[in-house]
Amino acid sequence: MNMAESAALKQELEALFWLEAGSAQEAGLIIINSCSVRATAEQRVFGRLAHYKALKKKLFAETGKAPFVFVTGCMAERLGEKLIEHGADYVSGASEKQKIALILKEVSDNLDAQNPLQKQLNYDNFFSKDGFFNSHYEEGNPRAYLPIMRGCNNFCSYCIVPYVRGREVSRPPCDIKKEIEFLASKQVREIILLGQNVNSYIYPSGAAKDKTDFPALLNKIAAWTEGTTIKRARFISSHPKDFSERTIEALRGSPLFCRHLHLCVQHGSNRVLAAMNRGYTRESYLELVRRLKDALPGLTLSTDILTGFPGETEEEFEEILTLMDEVKFLYSFMYHYNVREGTAAAALPGRIDEAVKRERLAKIIALQKTHTKQLLQNRLGSFEEVLVEGISKKNPLEILCRTERDEMVVCAGAGALAGSFINLKLLELRGNTLFGTAVEH
Ligand code: SF4
Structure with missing residues (x-):
């Protein structure tokens, strides 16, 4: 999502004559689009801020000028003005996106107060009224991310996303259609529908009668892309508890949809899945995998796996490995648990020792490598x-x-x-x- 939003931001800025600088030294403005989902991502942003703070000091001493530093994204949402203490000049989180336009206008005026052109630039159309960028196209890339919803209502006990991205908001189908038409005009070949939980897409929300849900949207997208340059579509992320039969039918119904799904499992133990508030069991996940593989021959699966959740026993950890053996994921995003302050799991007892977490993660990574190799080996000759x-x-x-x-x-x-x-x-x-x-x- 951050990659998509960074591409969109770049595009909007270029339309307003902001060009990419060759280096931070040459820049008038440095934008950090931050991620909060893991502690390491946040540490990286703090590292960058410290670096830019020192750079600004040096440049100001040498030239009397220094770039502005603007932090946006989830970390800006979580920590707000506190980031100013770390060297940011401006901060704007996901919930106040409209502020981004005001900040850019202000920086623009500050940087070039003498230029009358600045007065004419219009930052009003930066976002659609629902807070989505109009286009996430990246120049020259045959693949394009296409956000269809944002936010999450699930509150998995370890996850900070609902706190920093807010509740689910689905993008109007007409805006999605417009972006698809634009992407096709740019010769894009593959689109990746994005959302924290795409399966719960629904537009409009509330009591309206004529609603478009995720499978209905997939059917519409299949029709809208027919005869265009767009020949493939994928989506991430899918929540297993919300993956409906109608979605499977929509996938079967059009060659547009790729035979690959990212289906986050997180864990293989029912006790841990319940403590994570995932809303499904090991058995129901495996049953969904079976139905998907039956319905979509050749399907590959990838996933997210989280080990070292508070209280995870050795036996429960082993259940991750047995689940991986049963499903055989093509690839996985594998992590060990880190406390995210403010989430329900932060208050749980039974924190796992760092060395144990690392050891368990290493075993998961080793097993995934074996599965990836096996699956790819089987493909030779095809x-x-x-x-x-x-x-x-x-x-x-x-x-x-x-x-x-x-x-x-x-x-x-x-x-x-x-x-x-x-x-x-x-x-x-x-x-x-x-x-x-x-x-x-
Ligand atoms: S589904 Fe769970 S893990 Fe995914 S974004 Fe929502 S709260 Fe986080």
Whole structure:
């Protein structure tokens, strides 16, 4: 979500003649779009603020001028003006997005008080009235994030998101359609629908009769993208408790939707899942996986896993590993628990020793690597249509491609192919990277 919102912010700023600086030294304004979901992400922001504070001091001593530092995003929401003590000049959280436009206008006027053009710039249309940016397109990227809702009503006991992103707000279908049309005009090939919990999308909220829920939105998106450059759609994140039969039907109903789902499980023990307030059991999760795999042949799954939750016993930890063995995720985002102040779990007894948490996480990562390798190994010899995303970072003569199942494949090719679909035979696995060769069909 932060990546999408940063891309949107960049686009809006460029429309108002703010250009990207080559370095912090050359910048008039430094924007930090912060994340609160993990303690490490916050520590990184504090590190950046300390760095920019020192840089500002140095630049001011040398030139009499220094860049403004503006912190936005979840951390700004959580800590507000306290960030000023750490070196920020301006702070604006997610709940007061309209303030971002005012801040930018003020900085703009301050930076270039002599320029009459500044007076004419219009910051009024920065967001739609629902607080979503109008477009999240990133120049030249054949994939685009497309937020469809934000916020979360679930209050998982370890999670800070509902406190910093607020309650669920769904974006109007007409605005989603408009952004899809814009993305198609930019030759985008794949869209990734975004939300903290996309399955609970519903518009309008309240008692209105004609509502669009998530499966209905998927059907609309399939129709809106027909005949356009957009040939693939995915979504993140899905909450297992809200994954309906109608959603499965919508996925089956259109080739637009990729055979890959990110389905956050977090844990394999029913006691821990209940303490996390996840709203499903190990059995119901596995049953959902079974139904999904039956309905969508070739489906791959990825997930989020959290170990070291307060009170997690060795047996409960083992249940994560057995669940992973049963599902065989293609990849996982794996973490150990960190206290987030203000959440329900922060008050729970039974904190797990740091060394134990690290050891358990290492076992999970090792098992995931084995599963990833097995799954990719099984794919060798098969033929796949892939989307070329761009030149490989490691070798300028190779291109990086993505399959429908969210596997990355490297093959020989030119960067000019970026944004096209090509056919590959999957030939080799080096480490956990697939290599392929282009074929006619
Ligand atoms: S579903 Fe749970 S983990 Fe996900 S954002 Fe909401 S509260 Fe956080």
